[in-house]
Amino acid sequence: MNGSYWSKVFTIAKDEWRYWLRSKLAISVLTVGLLLTLSSVIVTAINTHQLAEARASLQHDAEHRFAEQPDRHPHRMVHYGHYAFRTPSPLSMLDPGVDSYTGNSIFLEGHRQNSAMFADHRQGTALTSLGSLSPAFIVQVLAPLLLLLIGYSSISRERESKTLTFILSQGTSFFTVLQGKGLALLSVVGLIMLPMLGSGVIAVSQGESIAIVSSFFVGYAVYLLIWVLLILVLSSVFSKNSDSFTTLAFSWILLCIVMPRIASSTAANTVPAAGKLETDFAVLAELRQLGDGHNSADPAFAKLKASLLAQYDVATIEELPVNFKGIVAGASEAKLTSVLNRFAEQRMANELAQTEVSRGFGWLSPMVAIRSFSMITANTGIEIHHRFMRETETLRFDFVQALNKLHAEKLSYQDDANRGKSLKDARKARVSAENWRVLNAFKFQGDSANIRLSRSVMATLQLLIWAFGLCVLIRIIGKRVQ
């Protein structure tokens, strides 16, 4: 292929742009699409920046407030609780992923594992959850529609008006025509991605790995290339504009709207998961058997009591060198946490299995493939949410147990047992505020670049196979049409 060959390709691409610029529909679609992308990138970037700052500040405030609590009974601090916030990853300004659905903060307290809160979509109405115009949504769903609207007639228009025959009769090959039209559509892809590149630079400046940001954009470029190729294939196959438009519109509905829903439904049906209410009842039933950690006289702790008395060779709990109530609280918390963790792990395993089933649909829909790739790469996938839940649970367990240890070691059993008798006794059953520095500073970090890249292998393969298959198809069509 020499310079003259490529100059033909550029000439065809340039003429396609001239056609778009002189067509009201094409220019309207292009303008609306680009404005939408640009505004979404700006709005989401500002929003994410504000969220990151707010969550970091709230995290600091929560830790500060906890440490600033006055002298108290340690178990009151267990119930005072603490908040943990998940700061958004740098690339979440392009793809918020599950962040909007799963919640981004959690209240940590004794004896309970709370769900994450403040999910934008959970708080919004059904209508607003549909209207989430993140840059990822725009590129995954709306950009193919935009490409389709301006590109559906790329080849069929030339066939319908017989200009294709005229071009070919001039000695230009059909493959050159396809390349020229493809180049024009790819330049639109470049325009769509341009505002996103700005966010990519910001993400790198915020510490995101260059390899990740690059692969994020390459992934999206491959995804939009798939649509360009699909548009060219279907526009080449049909000789009427109406036929190519209908088929492309149907393909878009199938690949971008229907297939993701089928993926979710299939995932839910193949990996059935117990509902929240059902799980809550099952957890409660198990927890009842563990005994009440607030009541050291509960028969469930008789064995613990006997072993402690034997260990310290004393006859009564009053003689123990440690506060039996604190020991019971700690033991109860450990048992309870073990039950809660088992249910939580089961739920997360189910969610992950469902996600894997859903991600498998990327072989059938490039939109599902890019959605998985994007969330994994941007550190906004379900795995990150699970890690957040596990890390916050560790944080919760550690500080609750640290308080229980204080309860056992810094407060005598007598003082503790008498704390309800009078105000004076209540004051005696307090622990100095100096001891509240039991909290570990919580700073949530996303998965490393390597983990994300290896996790995104399947989605990458799905995208590459789609692109490769369509390239082969284009080459065959290019050779068959003379």
Add this chain to the structure above:
Amino acid sequence: MKTQNKIAIEADSLSIKINNDDIVKDLSFQVKSGEIYALLGGNGAGKSTTLKTLLGFHTPTSGKAIVDGHIVSDHLAAVRNKMAYLPEAAALYPHLTARENVQYFLSLADIEKSDSEINTAFDCVALQSSAWERQMQNYSKGMRQKTAIALALLREAPIFLLDEPTSGLDPVAIDEFNQLLCELASTGATIFMVTHDVYGACQVADRIGLLRNGELVGEFSSSEGSQINTEEVHAAFAQGLPA
């Protein structure tokens, strides 16, 4: 100046089947350089299929289509570069002006022409200058045809393939067009046209091949200084028409 030595176009026992229908059967003819050859026939006679086979859009079932000494299907790009094709309805872009259309197709053919050369070509085909910079969506068929001819002239191709070139043109435009063809042929260009216009063909062609049901049923030649006998051709043409 007509050279008429070299064979510019040749159909050698050409047969073409489309969807199992025999469209062209064992067709053989030769067109010499500088000659105007009209392939005459009624609807469905196989004229356009023959022309499209010469352009490489159809592959012969048997036989050969040869242009400028090359078998078309084997040397498609080289053959197409030698030819200027004028379709029945000039397929140009309505969103472009006449000049932009010409420039676009020339650049695809890797030919550079200055604005003044393009203007000369437009003048040559009598396309009024007020239309040169107008988008073609409101052009008449005659104006589109003239633009396409101007493009063909600018390509300086030695061979012209014309598909029903005067169909839809008014009588004045037909006369102008026929005159232009004669001028082109006088410069040594080979012109192969398919038409059902007996009178037009007799007026300009050096030779006429009569095609009926895909077979060449007769050839008529002009003699030095005189046109082909229209009545003779018309009678032969009418024989094949349904009563």
